Amino acid sequence: MIKIIKYLFQSIIIYFFFIIGKIIGIKLGRSLFGYLFKKFGPLFKSKKIIKKNLENLKNFTEEEKKNIIFKMWESYGIVFIEYIFLNKFHREKDLINIEGKEILDDIIKSNKPAIFVSGHFSNFELMSLSMTKSGLKLATIYRPLNNFFLNPFMEYLRRKFVCQNQIKKGVSGVREAIDFVKKNYSIALMVDQRVSEGERINFFGKPALTTTLPAQIAIKYDLPIIPVFIKRDKDNSFTIRFFKKIVHTDFKDKLELTLRLNQIIEQLIVENPHEWIWTHNRWKS
Numbered sequence: 586m587i588k589i590i591k592y593l594f595q596s597i598i599i600y601f602f603f604i605i606g607k608i609i610g611i612k613l614g615r616s617l618f619g620y621l622f623k624k625f626g627p628l629f630k631s632k633k634i635i636k637k638n639l640e641n642l643k644n645f646t647e648e649e650k651k652n653i654i655f656k657m658w659e660s661y662g663i664v665f666i667e668y669i670f671l672n673k674f675h676r677e678k679d680l681i682n683i684e685g686k687e688i689l690d691d692i693i694k695s696n697k698p699a700i701f702v703s704g705h706f707s708n709f710e711l712m713s714l715s716m717t718k719s720g721l722k723l724a725t726i727y728r729p730l731n732n733f734f735l736n737p738f739m740e741y742l743r744r745k746f747v748c749q750n751q752i753k754k755g756v757s758g759v760r761e762a763i764d765f766v767k768k769n770y771s772i773a774l775m776v777d778q779r780v781s782e783g784e785r786i787n788f789f790g791k792p793a794l795t796t797t798l799p800a801q802i803a804i805k806y807d808l809p810i811i812p813v814f815i816k817r818d819k820d821n822s823f824t825i826r827f828f829k830k831i832v833h834t835d836f837k838d839k840l841e842l843t844l845r846l847n848q849i850i851e852q853l854i855v856e857n858p859h860e861w862i863w864t865h866n867r868w869k870s
Contacts, residue, residue: 593734596734623658630864675718689721700774701773702725703776704861705775708817724752726752726773750770752765765846784797784846791868800840813828
């Protein structure tokens with residue numbers, strides 16, 4: 586009962602914020618909620634977890650790490666309010682720049698599926714949005730929100746503006762993903778968060794529970810894996826980068842392949858640390 590009341594209270598506040606954001610518009614909304622998250626975000630998330638996670642950035646000074654935290658919360662707030670403007674990103678063409686588009690186009694032309702992997706960088710929803718807008722047959726794997734008052738609205742936004750085919754994370758989701766692959770749909774998923782059913786694979790030099798699902802599907806169905814990255818540009822447009830495909834036959838097993846994916850995510854985090862979400866307990870046992 587306490588949890589229900591807590592979720593209800595949270596959802597009322599968040600829906601209220603969404604209404605405010607819709608009224609004042611995306612430009613002012615970014616400024617307002619970027620500021621609010623910088624100011625109040627640290628009160629709701631463990632500073633110890635963030636600080637401990639940042640210890641993995643070996644070549645950054647303490648001052649640089651403080652700046653990363655500051656900018657991360659601002660990015661968090663901006664992305665938060667952008668959810669109610671996903672229709673704008675879906676509609677307008679000049680807000681998202683794509684690097685390596687020929688890699689995406691090759692998959693579309695081949696009419697054969699691929700596995701797209703990434704992490705929670707910047708407004709990560711825009712990666713799948715751009716792929717579906719480009720004509721790719723795609724299904725995305727997502728983790729439902731714990732708050733069941735909010736989750737239906739988030740699922741609605743994702744299905745309407747990001748990707749119609751949403752697969753809920755879990756055992757049944759794996760079966761559903763395989764069904765989509767058999768229908769020549771590509772699969773997109775995030776591989777940067779802890780999963781209880783994962784394998785302990787090095788991430789920034791420390792064992793971290795990591796999903797091996799991309800490697801398993803790639804090996805079983807002979808599919809390429811394509812890393813994707815997104816970053817926010819200074820004018821609040823975005824650049825999405827598609828990397829060259831990774832072929833599973835270059836690796837001895839799923840663990841070696843998954844380690845390579847972790848290394849790619851590491852490189853991308855180091856490249857743009859303030860737009861990654863440092864609040865998750867990634868290295869929890």
